[in-house]
Amino acid sequence: MSTTKNYHWRIAGFYFFYYAFVGMFSPYWSLYLQSIQFDAIEISVLMSIQPVMRMVAPNLWGWLADHTGKRLLVVQVAASLSAVFYLGVFATTSFWGMFLVLVLMSFFWSASMPLVEATTLSYLGKNTAHYGRIRSWGSIGFIVSVVGLGYAFDYIAIAWLLWAGLVCEVGILIFSRQIPHTEVIAHHTDHQPIKQIVMQPRVLALFGACFLMAVAHGPYYTFYSIYLVEHGYAKSTVGMLWALGVICEIGVFFVMPALVKRFGFTRILLISFGAAVLRFLLIGWTVDIVVLLLIAQVLHALSFGSFHAASVGLVHEFFQGRHQSKGQALYGSFTYGAGGMLGGLASGPIWQHWGASALYSFSAGMALLGMLLMWWKLRNGAEGHGK
16 A cells, blocks of 8 residues: 555656646746747747647657657656756847757657656556546646746746746656556557557547647647736736636546546536637636636636546547557647647737737637537547546
């Protein structure tokens, strides 16, 4: 029993620091870039580098992990090189210098999570519905980072953000060496080329819908903090609003086993897409009405929390055996990679030419398209929990 708890702690520690880095980067990096005089287009390009790397890098690392059978070694090497290249942010404030540093850092940083997701789900075995309880430590790390930094930046310069990122990188590196080894269980699909699995209509529909959800979230991760600050919110309030969403996300992670048992992954995803449509409309059109802005952040429990847990669960059902790492990598590439890149890159021009209301209406439209695709192709359910 103590060994199991110890393993939970090891995996949870990695999630904590990995998402603490996200809590440092997503809300505040755009504010740091703005502070060193980058314009909206430059900020949208630089903030899109990480999604681009999440589109390209995980497939290479996932193939390497499955080909060599050394999944954890790949995680450790990637974490080490990510920390080394992150040090470059202290050396440059030029656009192309920052571009190069973020490309190199993100290429290795993005390698770890799909492999750790596969390890976590292998570790849980038949109890994959409990994934959210371990993943919730990532949400806790995000909250600690976003709230702490939000309050700090009311009193200290935004440039201190660079040091917070370094602390997170070191934490990721330390815990990458604590994750337990798990055995990959043989599956009857092992002999199939992975393309044969990907080309199934239900898998394509899932990836397509999740791609659209990631596009919808691109403007949120790129301009939400700038949007709030421009409307008179203090940075500490910005941090609290980010944190509120993630607190609600933690709550849904803990009730996911019951939700999956009652509704199944597919229905949960449909509800998540619907919540995202409402959420982005509220953000875009009611930013000055605090109560509605709070409701929008509570909806993060569905638009991200239940969405992420259910989609990762379905991917785990579709990609078994030796395809686990590649499956999670492909999911990350199509959704948070390609979708995040498109959403981030589209944010700058829409923000600059049509304003925030148009930008978040665009987000709502993308989430609506994702919901319709899910309904069209997956309404009859997938195998297992996807019913």
